[in-house]
Amino acid sequence: MEEIKFLEGKRLTVVGYGSQGHAHALNLHDLGMDVTVGLRQGSKSWEKAENDGVKVAVVGEAVKGADVVMILAPDEAQPELYRSEIEENLKSGAYLGFAHGFNIHYERITPREDVNVFMVAPKGPGHMVREIFEGGHGVPCLAAVHNDISEDTRDIAHAWANGVGRRVGVIETTFKEETETDLFGEQAVLCGGVTELMQAGFDTLVEAGYNPEVAYFECVHEMKLIIDMVYEKGFAAMRDSISNTAEYGDYITGKKIITKESKEAMKGVLKDIQRGKFAKEFIEETENGYKFMNKERAEYSDSKIEEVGSKMRKMVFSK
């Protein structure tokens, strides 16, 4: 397994200090690597990064002379950032990294031909990538190489993945496979699928007159406890831990909720990702000032489930 030693003695730059940025920068920093964080002038994250012990510079300065540059600004901000701050400052033969294939796969960034291009995509939210690393374990990562002029870009990608993810596992992929599966997973299962499932369950109980606090514990809070068992030991072990009553209900009812129609809808979602329709619409939304997203954010933050949730979390986590 390629070790983190391929990064030793190299100047590593992480552009952005958000969810993924702080995790990549701090995990590699903790492992003794030479990390600089690149931020825009006046960034609200500047002080935070410095307090966390990493070097900080404006993006252009941080990129100049760096051996590896990992772009961890939001996907929609990357093309302009690349063109205005990164492209002219990247040294020839540098390694340019991404944590998601979006901008390469949908051809929104075409990197200079004299740089290596790779991806390390942790299969987890940045705050968990950091928290699990601090706990001594790691989040697995996907790794891919898009351009390999130095003939060792795979070693750099694996070293980066092994550093950020504490060597718990790296799977080889392509920019296309990562982009399409990641977008599909977050929309249909992990984020869109799960939140709507919890919401529909909560609403069904509340509309039937049950106590919203009971509905919240049942349909939201306990989700993590059940999923933690799947995460650690698999479906069978989870089903072994729940009652036979629950297990029978699981087999009988799951398929009434996630039906053939749900699977057909998933196929449609995947098609829209594959043909670039989702990407096009997302970019239009960002260019439109995030109008739809801001409306959704406002609606959800005013919702009953969030109101009850904040009360229930106070009860559970203040002990």
Ligand SMILES: NC(=O)C1=CN([C@@H]2O[C@H](COP(=O)(O)OP(=O)(O)OC[C@H]3O[C@@H](n4cnc5c(N)ncnc54)[C@H](OP(=O)(O)O)[C@@H]3O)[C@@H](O)[C@H]2O)C=CC1
């Ligand atoms: N979120 C996640 O857990 C995951 C994300 N990814 C991928 O990682 C990448 C980063 O995503 P994520 O961590 O969510 O991003 P964030 O939204 O958390 O990134 C915010 C950071 O980017 C900086 N930033 C934003 N706009 C600009 C700009 N125009 N110029 C310079 N810096 C800017 C912000 O600066 P400031 O501090 O000044 O506001 C901040 O430091 C994406 O490619 C994403 O798909 C992959 C796996 C999971």
Ligand SMILES: CC(=O)[C@](C)(O)C(=O)O
């Ligand atoms: C956290 C993660 O893996 C996601 C859901 O794909 C993302 O934040 O883009």
Ligand SMILES: [Mg+2]
């Ligand atoms: Mg993902």
Ligand SMILES: [Mg+2]
């Ligand atoms: Mg994603």
